[in-house]
Amino acid sequence: MTILTLSTHPKFLVTLRTLCAVVGGYAASACLSLLLAQWLGLTERPAEAFIKMVFFVVFCTLIIWSFAINSHRKAFIHMAGLNAVVWAVYLATQGVSA
Amino acid sequence: MTGSLRQSMTWLHTWSSITAGWILFAIFLTGTLSFFRNEISYWMQPELHQSVPNEQSVIVAYDYLTEHAAQANEWQISLPDARKNTLDLSWTTPGEARERRRGPRVQLDASTGEPLEARQTEGGNFLYRFHFELYGMPREVARWLVGIVSMMMFVGIISGVIMHRKIFADFFMFRPGKKLLSWIDGHAISAVLALPFHIMITFSGLILLGNTLMPWNGEGHHGGPRDRGAGGGDRPAAVEVAKDFDDNPPFDKMFRHFEQQWQVPVDTLSISKPGTNKVTYTLGGGNRTELSAGRGGETSFTFDGNGEQISTRPANSEENTAQAVYNYFDMLHQARFADTPTRWLLFFAGILGTIMVGTGSVLWAVKRSKQQMGQFGFELIRGLNVGTIAGLMTACGSYFWANRLLSAELASRSGWEINIFFIVWAMGIVGGLIWRDRKGWLVQLSLAGTLFTLLPILDSITSSTSVFFALNNADWMRLSFDISCLLIAAVLWLSVYYLAVQKKGRRGRNVPASPAPKRKVKPLKTAGGEA
Numbered sequence: 001m002t003i004l005t006l007s008t009h010p011k012f013l014v015t016l017r018t019l020c021a022v023v024g025g026y027a028a029s030a031c032l033s034l035l036l037a038q039w040l041g042l043t044e045r046p047a048e049a050f051i052k053m054v055f056f057v058v059f060c061t062l063i064i065w066s067f068a069i070n071s072h073r074k075a076f077i078h079m080a081g082l083n084a085v086v087w088a089v090y091l092a093t094q095g096v097s098a
Numbered sequence: 099m100t101g102s103l104r105q106s107m108t109w110l111h112t113w114s115s116i117t118a119g120w121i122l123f124a125i126f127l128t129g130t131l132s133f134f135r136n137e138i139s140y141w142m143q144p145e146l147h148q149s150v151p152n153e154q155s156v157i158v159a160y161d162y163l164t165e166h167a168a169q170a171n172e173w174q175i176s177l178p179d180a181r182k183n184t185l186d187l188s189w190t191t192p193g194e195a196r197e198r199r200r201g202p203r204v205q206l207d208a209s210t211g212e213p214l215e216a217r218q219t220e221g222g223n224f225l226y227r228f229h230f231e232l233y234g235m236p237r238e239v240a241r242w243l244v245g246i247v248s249m250m251m252f253v254g255i256i257s258g259v260i261m262h263r264k265i266f267a268d269f270f271m272f273r274p275g276k277k278l279l280s281w282i283d284g285h286a287i288s289a290v291l292a293l294p295f296h297i298m299i300t301f302s303g304l305i306l307l308g309n310t311l312m313p314w315n316g317e318g319h320h321g322g323p324r325d326r327g328a329g330g331g332d333r334p335a336a337v338e339v340a341k342d343f344d345d346n347p348p349f350d351k352m353f354r355h356f357e358q359q360w361q362v363p364v365d366t367l368s369i370s371k372p373g374t375n376k377v378t379y380t381l382g383g384g385n386r387t388e389l390s391a392g393r394g395g396e397t398s399f400t401f402d403g404n405g406e407q408i409s410t411r412p413a414n415s416e417e418n419t420a421q422a423v424y425n426y427f428d429m430l431h432q433a434r435f436a437d438t439p440t441r442w443l444l445f446f447a448g449i450l451g452t453i454m455v456g457t458g459s460v461l462w463a464v465k466r467s468k469q470q471m472g473q474f475g476f477e478l479i480r481g482l483n484v485g486t487i488a489g490l491m492t493a494c495g496s497y498f499w500a501n502r503l504l505s506a507e508l509a510s511r512s513g514w515e516i517n518i519f520f521i522v523w524a525m526g527i528v529g530g531l532i533w534r535d536r537k538g539w540l541v542q543l544s545l546a547g548t549l550f551t552l553l554p555i556l557d558s559i560t561s562s563t564s565v566f567f568a569l570n571n572a573d574w575m576r577l578s579f580d581i582s583c584l585l586i587a588a589v590l591w592l593s594v595y596y597l598a599v600q601k602k603g604r605r606g607r608n609v610p611a612s613p614a615p616k617r618k619v620k621p622l623k624t625a626g627g628e629a
Contacts, residue, residue, distance in 0.1 A: 030312070030314065040420075042418075042420060045418075045421060046418040046420045046421045047420075048315055049420050049421045049423075049424035049425075050420035050421075050424075051308075051312070051315050052305040052308035052312065052315065052424065053305055053420070053423065053424060053427070055308070055312060055315075056249070056252065056301060056304045056305060056308075057301075059249070060249070060252050060253055060256055063110075063253050064107070064110065064253065064256060064257055064260070067106050067107075067109070067110045067257075068103050068106050068107070070101075070106075
């Protein structure tokens with residue numbers, strides 16, 4: 001099986017799509033919830049509790065959003081783009097506060 | 099995925115749920131039973147059934163402690179209440195080794211004061227632990243597994259709502275008689291009727307597993323280690339103190355004061371420095387006024403030796419909103435606030451959730467039976483459906499039977515009860531894989547139905563007191579367990595009846611019983627429309 005046929009094989013695409021939603025979604029939700037907690041100025045236990053609640057809502061939303069996108073290619077690009085943006089913002093704010 | 103939004107959501111709903119379906123069914127069922135954890139544990143310790151609480155129970159406890167723990171510096175008395183029929187006493191004695199976190203404890207018959215030796219059992223705690231830590235695997239691995247399937251459940255619920263075209267119209271529609279449609283109705287009704295509960299219980303379950311699923315969100319990641327409060331020093335050395343227990347404490351006066359104030363009975367009493375002139379009595383009860391701090395939402399009163407109130411410890415409350423909301427979810431999930439009607443309501447909502455998961459898995463197979471009959475994946479799922487759903491019901495029934503039939507003196511008997519649970523379940527799964535059709539369902543459901551129907555009789559025969567004794571003394575903890583068994587049996591027999599009637603109807607209409615010809619597996623590209 002060549003790379004080309006593999007990359008268009010439906011099972012491979014579905015697996016990739018699921019990985020994209022789960023791994024990409026996890027990374028983005030983690031970053032988003034950290035950012036939100038930071039922005040609200042929460043620390044210690046309240047921050048921990050806040051992140052626990054926000055994370056799962058965002059994660060669920062991102063998984064559904066990712067699967068709702070009408071094409072595989074668009075879904076990968078959007079998820080990667082979202083991660084790039086949120087992590088860039090997070091790292092930038094970490095740099096400022098450090 | 100690549101179709102319309104509804105098609106994508108249908109795909110997501112189907113595959114997110116079916117892959118987690120069996121473990122979710124087990125979690126939902128054992129979790130629902132955990133709402134009655136105390137009642138189950140009580141039922142599983144028939145040695146406690148003779149205890150009948152009365153007005154004098156507090157005196158019984160006091161007399162026992164003056165006799166057996168006169169030198170203790172603090173006594174804790176947990177009085178019988180709506181979810182407990184015995185007296186639970188513990189005390190701390192000065193000079194005891196610090197590592198021994200709890201002092202001696204004893205469980206008494208609430209009317210005679212006789213110490214009760216209950217058989218060794220995990221009781222309801224096994225079901226409770228199983229629903230988030232499974233069994234026989236490292237705790238962290240199990241929590242990850244439960245967390246992942248809970249997340250799949252959460253995604254399944256939300257995508258299920260989105261895919262549902264006419265959620266309100268369908269809610270009022272019932273189409274009995276049509277085979278496929280009535281499975282869908284069963285699934286949709288159990289889902290929609292208790293939808294807020296399903297969302298709440300799944301979400302709160304997730305956040306309770308948050309520490310496992312988000313290792314980066316632990317202690318010390320948000321501004322230094324948290325303050326855990328100062329650790330207590332060593333206990334004072336043992337000094338023999340002269341004690342005087344001649345006067346009866348003014349229990350009547352204190353209890354009346356507390357109960358008039360809160361309109362709830364006193365259920366905990368702690369006595370500090372008993373038998374001295376510095377004695378104080380702290381009374382607590384089910385007067386929770388505050389949920390935001392999690393536990394400790396109750397107010398207690400402290401009285402001096404003459405029964406005059408000297409202080410009040412008000413309910414804790416949480417000032418931080420995020421933390422308070424988190425605590426609300428925590429309390430909701432564990433039903434710590436629930437009185438009897440609320441507990442039953444939560445129990446029924448949990449049963450609906452269990453039915454939702456079960457019918458969902460069955461629906462998957464029913465929908466595909468025509469096209470995929472004979473294919474390996476389909477047959478595997480069909481077999482696992484029988485074994486995990488009907489098999490688990492039989493396993494739960496066997497767990498309760500084993501509790502009463504295994505000798506009370508058997509070494510490691512609580513381990514054996516659990517072994518029997520898993521052996522029966524494994525047999526159910528093997529049986530389900532061999533007999534995957536209607537017959538398999540009928541046999542396993544009838545077996546579970548028989549076990550549950552006969553449980554009240556077994557209870558009556560093998561307990562220290564008969565069921566009539568429980569009726570006479572309004573022992574609602576034990577009676578509600580027996581009634582629940584009959585309710586579960588009724589549900590099981592109804593399913594048996596439904597399946598049997600369906601089989602007859604099917605034969606009457608002369609539908610060919612042979613499987614449809616095998617078809618090639620549909621490529622997943624169009625999977626959106628497949629479900």
